[in-house]
Amino acid sequence: MKIRHLTALAVIAAGAAQAQTARQLDQQTAAMMRASFRDQGIATVERLNQDDAQKACSQAKPPSAAVAKKIETAQLAAVKWPSDGQFIGDWKEGEKLAQNGRGMTWTDASTAAAKNGAMCYNCHQIDKKEISFGTIGPSLWNYGKLRGVADPADPASAAIVKYTWGKLWNSKAYAACSNMPRFGHAELLNEQQIRDVMALLLDPKSPVNQ
Amino acid sequence: MRSTRMMAAIAAATAAFTAVPLLAQTQQPKSAADGIAEYRKMLEDGNPAELFEAKGEDLWKTPRGPKNVSLEACDLGLGPGVVKGAWVQLPRWFPDTRKVQDLESRLLSCMQTLQGFDAAEIAATPFDKGEQASVTALAAWISSMSRGMKMALPQKHPEEKRAYELGKRAFFYRGGPMDFACASCHGEDGKRIRLQDLPNLTKNPGDGVGFAAWPAYRVSSGELWSMQRRLNDCFRQQRFPYPGFASDVTVALGVYMGVNAKGAESIAPAIKR
Numbered sequence: 087m088k089i090r091h092l093t094a095l096a097v098i099a100a101g102a103a104q105a106q107t108a109r110q111l112d113q114q115t116a117a118m119m120r121a122s123f124r125d126q127g128i129a130t131v132e133r134l135n136q137d138d139a140q141k142a143c144s145q146a147k148p149p150s151a152a153v154a155k156k157i158e159t160a161q162l163a164a165v166k167w168p169s170d171g172q173f174i175g176d177w178k179e180g181e182k183l184a185q186n187g188r189g190m191t192w193t194d195a196s197t198a199a200a201k202n203g204a205m206c207y208n209c210h211q212i213d214k215k216e217i218s219f220g221t222i223g224p225s226l227w228n229y230g231k232l233r234g235v236a237d238p239a240d241p242a243s244a245a246i247v248k249y250t251w252g253k254l255w256n257s258k259a260y261a262a263c264s265n266m267p268r269f270g271h272a273e274l275l276n277e278q279q280i281r282d283v284m285a286l287l288l289d290p291k292s293p294v295n296q
Numbered sequence: 297m298r299s300t301r302m303m304a305a306i307a308a309a310t311a312a313f314t315a316v317p318l319l320a321q322t323q324q325p326k327s328a329a330d331g332i333a334e335y336r337k338m339l340e341d342g343n344p345a346e347l348f349e350a351k352g353e354d355l356w357k358t359p360r361g362p363k364n365v366s367l368e369a370c371d372l373g374l375g376p377g378v379v380k381g382a383w384v385q386l387p388r389w390f391p392d393t394r395k396v397q398d399l400e401s402r403l404l405s406c407m408q409t410l411q412g413f414d415a416a417e418i419a420a421t422p423f424d425k426g427e428q429a430s431v432t433a434l435a436a437w438i439s440s441m442s443r444g445m446k447m448a449l450p451q452k453h454p455e456e457k458r459a460y461e462l463g464k465r466a467f468f469y470r471g472g473p474m475d476f477a478c479a480s481c482h483g484e485d486g487k488r489i490r491l492q493d494l495p496n497l498t499k500n501p502g503d504g505v506g507f508a509a510w511p512a513y514r515v516s517s518g519e520l521w522s523m524q525r526r527l528n529d530c531f532r533q534q535r536f537p538y539p540g541f542a543s544d545v546t547v548a549l550g551v552y553m554g555v556n557a558k559g560a561e562s563i564a565p566a567i568k569r
Binding site for chain 2: 111112114115118119121122123124125126129130131133134135136139140141143144145146187190191192193197207208209217218219220221222258265267268272273274
């Protein structure tokens, strides 16, 4: 009885020590990051400051369902919908943006969204004619067609059009630890650029939907 | 004469590189990787890294620096002057500096202590300039002396274990305007950016892949890149701020990747696109 009691205490103590060590290692990591990086051009050390979503998704293990839900709710609330109600732009401009992988590195001169690409092909298949595409994200070939979007202005398409805007604006609104950047939220793309990427994905005339 | 022939071979192979993957690509999406592998095979007999290796060996053996001594008494972890096999056990704990050090940071220590160079000044020098170019050439030769050996980083010292834990945390650390961590690209098997295959560095990615392939000669830039340079450009693309040369985060990441790669055969210095 007594022995079992002592064993239980020892287990609790070991657990506490382990938790303490993990917390210490987290603190040491934060200090190491601060000490190891410096500003270079537009890439300043403030980029190491994590928001709640970044912090919760910085471990090998994903956060609990409850934490993920909380992040998604907060991120969805932060989505800005198009100021004039226009969701769809020019797919030709969208294709150019999708091809362009530039922007926001310390060798880039400006953080202005107008200088950035949308870098979609880095991670996604989009127009099948482009054979140089990445595979970190799912294929977006026939994105609108597969979702039955015959006319993006039709109220029947409203839900998928709105979701797609939200996903491009803030991917974490739908998946807390998505690998995809938050293009609108982080000011990587402006409203018009997002409209153009929307057109690439949803315009029935876009080569993506042929 | 030899180098002229080598350059011609590189030019021919580079021309083939641009053609082969595209042709292969039209038949089958995955065969771009085969095209690149084929191209690497073609270059194996004339990897320009050899030129850096020869320069590195000279730099190791020649008396240099304010004290005019060679690096032959430098301890890379296996005892003073022992080069063979040292690379596959780095980064590791060094009792004299009381730090876990990777190859480049250890070289800085030796260049300062033995030769009288200013390590901080070399660390602050841009890549490929001045004594930075010496460190790169030394890394090429030293790693070549472990070619064909298996990665075997020690994890006995508590500081080596701590460095692994810090490196793991740094690997998963998300930040910057695009929310990227190392793990965003290197956390899963079989992923690509455009046509570039991405090794999964959270485990042993295989012989001669990932940590077991650097330093490497990069045909696209005509430069030899040490692991420090490789990490520097990863952080640039991650949209992070600038990592200090031989800074703690770079060494900790080396420990994390190197320990994960245990048993993988080193092909460094490799040749890359």
